[in-house]
Amino acid sequence: xxxxxxxxxxxxxxxxxxxxxxxxxxxxxxxxxxxxxxxxxxxxxxxxxxxxxxxxxxxxxxxxxxxxxxxxxxxxxxxxxxxxxxxxxxxxxxxxxxxxxxxxxxxxxxxxxxxxxxxxxxxxxxxxxxxxxxxxxxxxxxxxxxxxxxxxxxxxxxxxxxxxxxxxxxxxxxxxxxxxxxxxxxxxxxxxxxxxxxxxxxxxxxxxxxxxxxxxxxxxxxxxxxxxxxxxxxxxxxxxxxxxxxxxxxxxxxxxxxxxxxxxxx
Numbered sequence: 291x292x293x294x295x296x297x298x299x300x301x302x303x304x305x306x307x308x309x310x311x312x313x314x315x316x317x318x319x320x321x322x323x324x325x326x327x328x329x330x331x332x333x334x335x336x337x338x339x340x341x342x343x344x345x346x347x348x349x350x351x352x353x354x355x356x357x358x359x360x361x362x363x364x365x366x367x368x369x370x371x372x373x374x375x376x377x378x379x380x381x382x383x384x385x386x387x388x389x390x391x392x393x394x395x396x397x398x399x400x401x402x403x404x405x406x407x408x409x410x411x412x413x414x415x416x417x418x419x420x421x422x423x424x425x426x427x428x429x430x431x432x433x434x435x436x437x438x439x440x441x442x443x444x445x446x447x448x449x450x451x452x453x454x455x456x457x458x459x460x461x462x463x464x465x466x467x468x469x470x471x472x473x474x475x476x477x478x479x480x481x482x483x484x485x486x487x488x489x490x491x492x493x494x495x496x497x498x499x500x501x502x503x504x505x506x507x508x509x510x511x512x513x514x515x516x517x518x519x520x521x522x523x524x525x526x527x528x529x530x531x532x533x534x535x536x537x538x539x540x541x542x543x544x545x546x547x548x549x550x551x552x553x554x555x556x
Contacts, residue, residue, distance in 0.1 A: 313355065316347060320355055328533075330509045332356075332363035338545040364509060383470070386486035387462040391498050391542075393424040396555050397455045400429070400483075401462045402445065402469070403499040404437060405506065407526075409516045417506075417526060418445040418468075420461075421499060422452075424555060427535050427548030428502065429453070433523050439473040446477065453556070455481060462486040464496055505534070 323339045324331060331339070333353040340347055356362060393399040402420045409415050416437040420430035430449025434441050446461075461483040463469040469487075478485050488495030510529045516522035539545045 316351075317355055317359060319343075319345065320352060321359065321361070324356075324361055327538075328509075329361070329364055330538075334541075335539055335545075338539055364513060383465065383485075383487040385462075385489060385495060386460050386484055387495070389495060389497070391423055393422070395456060396422055396424045396552065397429075397453050397459055399423040399460045399462070400449065400455075401496055401499045402442065403464065403496060403503060404441065404466065404468065405503045407433075407511055407516070407522055409519050409522050411517060412519050415519060415522060416441060418442050419499070419502065419530075420445050420449040421502060422449075422548075422552075423498060425548045425551035426498070426540050426543055427452075427552055428530050431526075431530060433526055435519065437468060439468050439471040442468050442474050443477050446481070450481075452552075455483060457482060458484055460484050460486050462488070462496060464488045464493075465490055502534075509533075 319340060320336055323336050327335070333349050333356055336356075337347060337349045337352050340352075387399065387401070391399075391401075400420055400422055402418065404416055404418045407415050407417055412435065415433065415435050418432045418434075418441045419428050421427065422429045429452040430445045430447070432441050432444035432448060434444075442463075459482075461478055463485070465487055468474065469485075475485065493500050506529065510525065514525060516525065535548045537547060539547055543551050
């Protein structure tokens with residue numbers, strides 16, 4: 291072959307390890323997606339993002355490379371405020387949703403809830419959200435210092451701005467005093483919405499909303515210390531509108547983003 295013995299053995303002993311080179315390139319892609327998600331994505335979602343880029347890698351291999359890189363998705367124990375001691379009257383309050391969390395059209399089924407957020411210079415503040423079960427987008431929310439019926443109504447008003455509600459659409463919530471107040475009940479009737487209720491002390495009836503609140507706490511709230519109400523308000527806006535609705539992929543909607551479904555279904 292007209293090459294010297296020394297040259298042959300040099301190339302044999304110094305040839306590129308293809309598997310190691312593939313891992314090096316994969317590590318670069320994993321770190322890029324991980325950083326773009328602000329350290330929120332684990333191996334399943336990183337795998338889906340790579341699939342969208344035409345790069346076919348198993349979840350197991352990505353998990354192995356993440357362990358090598360010493361990175362992992364953010365996992366923080368959630369804070370659960372003490373439940374209210376107020377008695378709840380569930381008489382005549384039917385569960386119309388009945389844990390059927392799939393919807394064929396936008397604004398056909400919506401779920402809502404209120405969660406607590408701590409601010410250092412004030413104390414507890416409150417976020418009311420409305421989620422569309424077709425797109426899984428947070429279509430309306432309201433953030434305030436008082437937990438009352440007006441907080442819920444403001445969230446519903448903001449949801450209206452994202453598209454007209456279907457006739458006789460379902461609006462599902464728990465039996466909290468804010469949702470069962472005369473003010474909210476009257477407003478829902480004026481909008482032509484049918485109010486559906488979770489059973490007392492049974493969060494599975496509102497699982498999608500519980501899931502969003504858990505994601506919000508795990509990926510944003512529990513990782514930060516908000517000094518002021520205004521700082522928290524801006525952070526929540528950026529999380530919901532800039533990340534959750536527009537960039538975060540969801541397994542329940544085929545690893546698409548909520549706004550991709552909103553645009554396709556509009």
